[in-house]
Amino acid sequence: MNAETVERAPRRYGMVIDLDRCSGCGACMVACSAENNVPPAHPQATERTGITLLRVVQVKDAASRGVAFIPMMCQQCGDDTPCMTVCPQQAVEVDKLTGVVEQMPQRCLGCRYCMTACPFQARFFNWWDPEWPAGMETTLNPGAAPRMRGVVEKCDFCQSRMHAAEDKAAMEGSREFEYTPACVEACPTRAIVFGDLNDPESDVSRQARNSFRFLERLGTGPKVYYRSRRPWLRTLASRVGAPPKKENGNG
Amino acid sequence: MADMVSTLNRPAVADREWIARAQDRCSTSRFLLWLTPWTLLLAAGLYAAYLCLRYGLHQTNMDNRFVFGLWIFLDLAIIALGAGAFFTGFLLYILRWKELKAVIATAVIVGFVCYSGAVLVLMVDVGQPVRAWFTFWHPNTHSMLTEVTFCISAYLVVLSIEYLPILLKNRKLRKVPSFLVFEFEMHKLMPVLAGVGAFLSFFHQGSLGGLFGVLRGQPFAFREGFGIWPTTFFLFILSAMAVGPVFVMLVTRLVEAVTSKRLVRPQVYQVLARTSGLLLTFYVLLKTIDTLVWLNSTSRQAGYRPWEYYAWEPFGTWILFAEIVLLGLLPALILLSPKWRARPGWMLAGALLACAGVVLNRFVLTIQTLALPTLPFEQFLTYMPNWQETATFLGVIAYGVIVYSLSYRYLSLFPQEKELAREGKEASHVS
Numbered sequence: 001m002n003a004e005t006v007e008r009a010p011r012r013y014g015m016v017i018d019l020d021r022c023s024g025c026g027a028c029m030v031a032c033s034a035e036n037n038v039p040p041a042h043p044q045a046t047e048r049t050g051i052t053l054l055r056v057v058q059v060k061d062a063a064s065r066g067v068a069f070i071p072m073m074c075q076q077c078g079d080d081t082p083c084m085t086v087c088p089q090q091a092v093e094v095d096k097l098t099g100v101v102e103q104m105p106q107r108c109l110g111c112r113y114c115m116t117a118c119p120f121q122a123r124f125f126n127w128w129d130p131e132w133p134a135g136m137e138t139t140l141n142p143g144a145a146p147r148m149r150g151v152v153e154k155c156d157f158c159q160s161r162m163h164a165a166e167d168k169a170a171m172e173g174s175r176e177f178e179y180t181p182a183c184v185e186a187c188p189t190r191a192i193v194f195g196d197l198n199d200p201e202s203d204v205s206r207q208a209r210n211s212f213r214f215l216e217r218l219g220t221g222p223k224v225y226y227r228s229r230r231p232w233l234r235t236l237a238s239r240v241g242a243p244p245k246k247e248n249g250n251g
Numbered sequence: 252m253a254d255m256v257s258t259l260n261r262p263a264v265a266d267r268e269w270i271a272r273a274q275d276r277c278s279t280s281r282f283l284l285w286l287t288p289w290t291l292l293l294a295a296g297l298y299a300a301y302l303c304l305r306y307g308l309h310q311t312n313m314d315n316r317f318v319f320g321l322w323i324f325l326d327l328a329i330i331a332l333g334a335g336a337f338f339t340g341f342l343l344y345i346l347r348w349k350e351l352k353a354v355i356a357t358a359v360i361v362g363f364v365c366y367s368g369a370v371l372v373l374m375v376d377v378g379q380p381v382r383a384w385f386t387f388w389h390p391n392t393h394s395m396l397t398e399v400t401f402c403i404s405a406y407l408v409v410l411s412i413e414y415l416p417i418l419l420k421n422r423k424l425r426k427v428p429s430f431l432v433f434e435f436e437m438h439k440l441m442p443v444l445a446g447v448g449a450f451l452s453f454f455h456q457g458s459l460g461g462l463f464g465v466l467r468g469q470p471f472a473f474r475e476g477f478g479i480w481p482t483t484f485f486l487f488i489l490s491a492m493a494v495g496p497v498f499v500m501l502v503t504r505l506v507e508a509v510t511s512k513r514l515v516r517p518q519v520y521q522v523l524a525r526t527s528g529l530l531l532t533f534y535v536l537l538k539t540i541d542t543l544v545w546l547n548s549t550s551r552q553a554g555y556r557p558w559e560y561y562a563w564e565p566f567g568t569w570i571l572f573a574e575i576v577l578l579g580l581l582p583a584l585i586l587l588s589p590k591w592r593a594r595p596g597w598m599l600a601g602a603l604l605a606c607a608g609v610v611l612n613r614f615v616l617t618i619q620t621l622a623l624p625t626l627p628f629e630q631f632l633t634y635m636p637n638w639q640e641t642a643t644f645l646g647v648i649a650y651g652v653i654v655y656s657l658s659y660r661y662l663s664l665f666p667q668e669k670e671l672a673r674e675g676k677e678a679s680h681v682s
Binding site for chain 2: 042044045046048049050057059070072080082085086087088089090091107108109110111112113115116117118119120121123124125126127128129148149150151152214215217218219220236237238239240241242243244
């Protein structure tokens with residue numbers, strides 16, 4: 001971190017996801033995997049062992065026969081970030097200039113303690129060596145280092161894109177830059193808004209005012225907000241823990 | 252003919268030279284026969300560990316939700332059971348409970364086996380074992396796991412040093428004069444080592460509890476506490492201290508049963524059982540208060556409806572009852588009562604139930620915590636270890652049995668053994 005970057009006003013990147021706009025198409029998931037060099041799932045991988053830094057979960061409401069899709073990724077907790085405080089070797093960091101929770105796979109021991117600490121199930125372990133079909137390595141994003149077997153990874157709001165934008169601005173002699181994460185760019189319904197929550201005039205700040213967060217009561221201060229006009233969805237989001245057995249209409 | 256049979260039942264001449272005088276041990280072939288299945292089990296464990304290290308942790312049944320499985324649960328359990336080493340050392344060398352000299356060697360070896368076994372399994376359990384030193388190089392002082400890593404590593408060194416004088420008491424090794432001097436000097440160090448061991452154990456046993464207690468994202472495990480320490484920090488220390496002595500007793504009784512010998516006077520068992528009983532009663536009391544505060548306050552503040560924890564089968568309220576009453580209060584009362592404790596069967600039952608209670612407590616905090624959903628749309632999940640996980644762990648058990656068996660045969664673990672054997676012979680002559 002040089003003196004020049006420190007002078008820049010700290011940002012607090014966040015997202016607002018409009019659940020009423022999300023059609024569950026999964027374009028964000030595909031874009032996320034491509035941007036972050038997530039390898040194709042191993043043939044033996046299951047829903048429980050695969051890597052989906054961004055996953056779209058389908059939820060249903062039996063009473064209103066409602067269906068919704070919830071894009072769920074690292075919620076970038078800002079208050080005593082649970083995964084950061086538990087990591088024994090400081091492989092998790094919160095960037096003071098952006099508020100983004102960063103994972104350093106090159107320092108990760110693979111103890112997975114951070115995964116138990118994360119209430120959002122947003123961290124993933126590399127159970128296999130990353131492998132791409134022959135020739136596909138040439139399509140990898142040079143800005144994002146692939147992760148090795150035995151380490152944990154998660155969404156970091158496309159730091160690869162942020163660094164590219166930052167570098168480009170520096171080349172042009174500026175310290176100001178904007179960037180868009182891959183999922184935001186890929187969403188065909190513009191359900192995801194991304195920006196600086198510290199800027200009261202930004203779209204993300206305006207929309208965040210009339211929104212909710214998952215597991216808000218746990219006090220981890222997530223920076224990913226959700227919006228919906230559907231009462232059942234807002235009720236569901238206010239819960240901590242799934243309704244047991246028959247009450248659980250999620251299928 | 253009788254001479255021939257007695258020769259066959261005795262250790263071979265070369266083997267006998269390593270066994271202490273007047274210490275009756277089985278024949279070499281019988282001992283090798285005893286070691287064979289354990290060696291096979293150890294080999295299977297090593298093979299399973301090799302598969303995990305060579306090909307990755309997808310060789311196990313763990314997944315992104317059950318990131319901790321059989322290994323972490325049993326690590327926590329054996330570290331709690333191995334607490335007899337530090338606690339017995341503390342009682343003997345610091346509080347001067349002389350009668351515990353009869354079991355201190357066993358306590359140290361059990362502790363050494365438990366801790367070294369746990370560390371071995373951990374080395375397979377982490378995704379990048381070669382990076383284990385990173386924790387010392389880039390320590391996060393806010394993490395309970397950092398404290399656990401530091402203290403367990405340091406305590407394993409202490410246990411190894413404590414093991415040395417026991418090892419050097421071997422008949423053959425004693426013939427080396429410098430070893431004899433070293434062993435004598437080591438004895439002077441024992442109170443210091445016992446103090447250091449107690450200090451380190453206090454913190455890592457606590458931090459193992461704190462590991463789960465600090466998880467704000469897991470309302471089932473999260474506890475409030477004092478300062479930076481959640482209540483599970485103190486409960487883990489207390490529960491480990493409570494079962495440590497009775498586990499030493501159980502191991503000694505098991506050795507007595509396997510070898511058909513009396514090794515320790517019953518009074519020593521009474522001391523161990525009484526100590527455990529007292530501490531267990533105190534633990535059950537605090538655990539009950541902690542559970543009530545957690546269910547009625549901590550959990551509600553986090554927005555979790557407490558009854559929902561136990562709405563998922565098979566983890567119904569029975570598990571809470573079993574942990575606190577059946578495997579907590581009941582053994583505490585058995586071990587506390589001089590009348591019940593005086594009966595060997597009851598005393599053993601009490602010890603077994605107490606150990607099972609602490610093992611169940613570790614199971615609940617690791618497995619049940621991860622099984623319960625925190626997000627409103629997640630599912631309750633189950634997990635079953637596969638053969639690689641089971642074999643690796645059984646391999647560690649086999650390693651423990653082999654280390655203990657070798658120690659029992661070639662070292663003098665029980666100072667009362669010869670005396671008790673002589674008394675037994677005299678009694679049989681009189682009758």
